[in-house]
Amino acid sequence: MDFDLSDDQRLLKDSVDRLIADRYAFESRKKIMAEPGGWSRDMWAQFAELGLLGLPFPEAQGGFGGGPVETMLVMEAIGRGLVLEPFLPTVILGGGLIQAAGSPEQQKTLLPQIAQGKKTYAFAQVERSSRYNLADVQTTAKKDGDSWIINGEKSVVIAGDTADTLIVTARTAGGRFDRQGIGLFLVNAKAQGVTIQGYPTQDGTHAAEIRFDNARAEATLGDPAGGLAAAELVMDQAIAAICAEAVGLMHEMHTTTVDYMKTRKQFGRAISEFQVLQHRSVDMFVALEQARSMSMFATFAASETDAAIRSRNISAAKVQINNSGKHIGQECVQLHGGIAMTMEYKAGHYFKRMTMLEQLFGDTNTHQAKVAKGGSLF
Amino acid sequence: MDLSFTPEELAFRDECRKFFREEFPQAISRKVLDGQHLSKDEIVTAHRILNAKGWATPHWPEAWGGKTWSAVQYYFYQDEMQQAGVPSPLAFNTSMVGPVIAQFGSEEMKKRFLPATANLDIWWCQGFSEPGAGSDLASLRTKAEKRGNTWVINGQKTWTTLAQHADWIFVLCRTDATAKKQEGISFILADMKTPGITRRPIQTIDGGHEVNEIFFDEVVVPEENLVGEINKGWDYAKFLLGNERTGIARVGFSKARLKKIRELAALERVGEQRVIDDPKFIEKLTATEIRLKALEMTQLRVVANDRGRGGRPDPASSILKLEGSVIQQATTELLMDVVGPYVMPFAESDEGSGRNEVGWGPEYAAQSAPAYFNNRKVSIYGGSNEIQRNIIAKAILGF
Secondary structure, eight states: OBOSOOHHHHHHHHHHHHHHHHHOOHHHHHHHHTSGGGSOHHHHHHHHHHTGGGTTSOGGGTOOOOOHHHHHHHHHHHHHHTOOSOHIIIIIIIIHHHHHHSOHHHHHHHHHHHHTTOOOEEEEOOOTTTTTOTTOOOOEEEEETTEEEEEEEEEEEETTTTOSEEEEEEESSSOTTOSSSEEEEEEETTSTTEEEEEEEOTTSOEEEEEEEEEEEOSEESSOTTBOHHHHHHHHHHHHHHHHHHHHHHHHHHHHHHHHHHHHOEETTEEGGGOHHHHHHHHHHHHHHHHHHHHHHHHHHHTTOSSHHHHHHHHHHHHHHHHHHHHHHHHHHHHHHGGGGGSTTSHHHHHHHHHHHHHHTTOOHHHHHHHHHHTOOOO | OBOSOOHHHHHHHHHHHHHHHHSSOHHHHHHHHTTOOOOHHHHHHHHHHHHHTTOSOTTSOGGGTOOOOOHHHHHHHHHHHHHTTOOOOOHIIIIIIHHHHHHHSOHHHHHHHHHHHHTTSSOEEEEOOBTTBSSSGGGOOOEEEEETTEEEEEEEEOOOTTGGGOSEEEEEEEOOSSSOGGGSEEEEEEETTSTTEEEEEEOOTTSOOOEEEEEEEEEEEEGGGBOSSTTOHHHHHHHHHTSOOSGGGOHHHHHHHHHHHHHHHHHOEETTEEGGGOHHHHHHHHHHHHHHHHHHHHHHHHHHHHGGGTTOOOTTHHHHHHHHHHHHHHHHHHHHHHHGGGGOOOOOOOTTTOOOOOOSSOGGGTTHHHHHHHHGGGGTSSSOHHHHHHHHHHHTSOO
16 A cells, blocks of 8 residues: 555656646636637647646557546646646546547547547537436437437537537437447537537536537447446546546645635734634545545546446545535635635635536435445445 | 555455454454443453454554554554454553553663553553543643652542553642643552542443542652653653554444444334335435545555654544544444434443443344443543644644
């Protein structure tokens, strides 16, 4: 057992931290938010140059050969900087699905494009009532000669407004909730029959509502009726990734609160001298460390080979992250007072992103129910 | 970064598991896991099995029977012991007075006390808290005066756990009333049979008699019973309290409790439904399990970090006390939820046994409410949770 980072991991962490510190100050981020789609192509090119966009891919496919720990380090930095670029949808979800379900040929072609920053992806999976159940798919895919025709609607597709390629879950067989009969389809975002309505989200990123009217898919990733296991694997990896992002957010919210308490004066002294406020910030610290522990737990669960254990453990981590995140976010705003209610100050932005992460890929009730169903954690 | 254990570490875990599950009387383990008090004989029996293997005092100096275990080994030792329901070696002896004597006592004192302390031939109790000195321990007023070649002690101690079994007591006494309050305290040993020492048992809200008040009225002890230097007792007390850093979370114990609660919840029924199938119950159980899993990971992080700190306590260990105590308390609430109406019967117990022998309802029900009441103490003792928050505020957050 070893919690220390290897030299390579430390190097990675240092370079990502430096990039975020240099380029992602609060004012710079505001400017990036105003760009089309709400993220910076220039920053994206820098990510590619640093090797971040190929981080989890094998070296043979233009990647960095990193594992879950490397992803955790980068996601934590992304959280600390409130980074807006579509790393999660493109690298973790898009790249992850290509790795998990794509043919060797597809991997060889598509992964280097991601690593070089040439293509972005979005995972079009949520439907109007499916919430967090990947098997609840009503969008259909019908065989037409050599290709597939997609019909249906997808909701709140993260970064769906700027993605070059959509990976769409669609049903080729079975009923609405059947685990069999779900395929993963690559659809060009500019293809005929694809209607994308993009919009900003509460946390400063973007999403889209997407309609498919007889849209033609470019290809499938793997078995057109057996894509669910890969989708669930990659979703678990993505949950582990956002757990790390959330730890980055919580760390910033806590640090900012403690710093503020030491400088803010009321009744003639720093408010950090009041014991009731000290204890509340200590409880934030405890929640942060418990979340950090569970982010590490999720990171290691991501490479667990038994899918049921993997999924249960990652759900357990998400519950802790959500609980800690809600507590730290609300206390961060409360202990700051009025200033954290304003868009001019960073604390509120962290709080908003954290609140959206609580919903993303499964809320507390959903994951707690999954843990309950999965049996004892010990 | 790697969360897996080395083959050597796993082999050590297996050795611990085998020893703790096979070499101790089942009746004792069952009582521990059910939250019952053990008799003096049971505590002594279990302690001596540990000591015979050299495992009662692993954190003592090697010369006095300590082990050169790694932090991970020490973690497995505690975790497996707690999971198996083996009572920890008597803390007053092995975690408190033993290490203080080993560190600060004279050679003569070490020879006289350490082997007997390790084997529980002497049972120690702790004379620290007083009616007016709880969290503010340094304001204690029990005083020791030098008269010839003796110390004469006058005053009162309280919350003295299991003093009814004790042969000796270690007492914090004021030896300089004029110095700053932390600088006038000494650490003195007294035989419980010394004339002038009297004990009054206190019954706690669980019905048990774990704790006592101890009165000192002109108690004369030889001058060589002073540990280390005069007026340095506060430093020794801080050393003592910092000794138990990771075990206090009692993660292994809570794991065993939750396992037991799962088993019982599958037996108990409400109408035709098993308790474990009640969505509200399973939600609470799962929430506690998740919180405990997080604490287990945090404990491993503290353990791993310990290696680089050269024995200095990690302030993050205060998290272990805070979360560990609350989780222990939560497990006792869950057990009452499982038991239902049979939480109610109460039977007056003899001093020492603390057992709620009611004779109604299932066997596991009788101790559920007493365990709940008794466990309210865990967020109060060993530095209350509010004191732990003060420590984190000062040492980590820099307030």
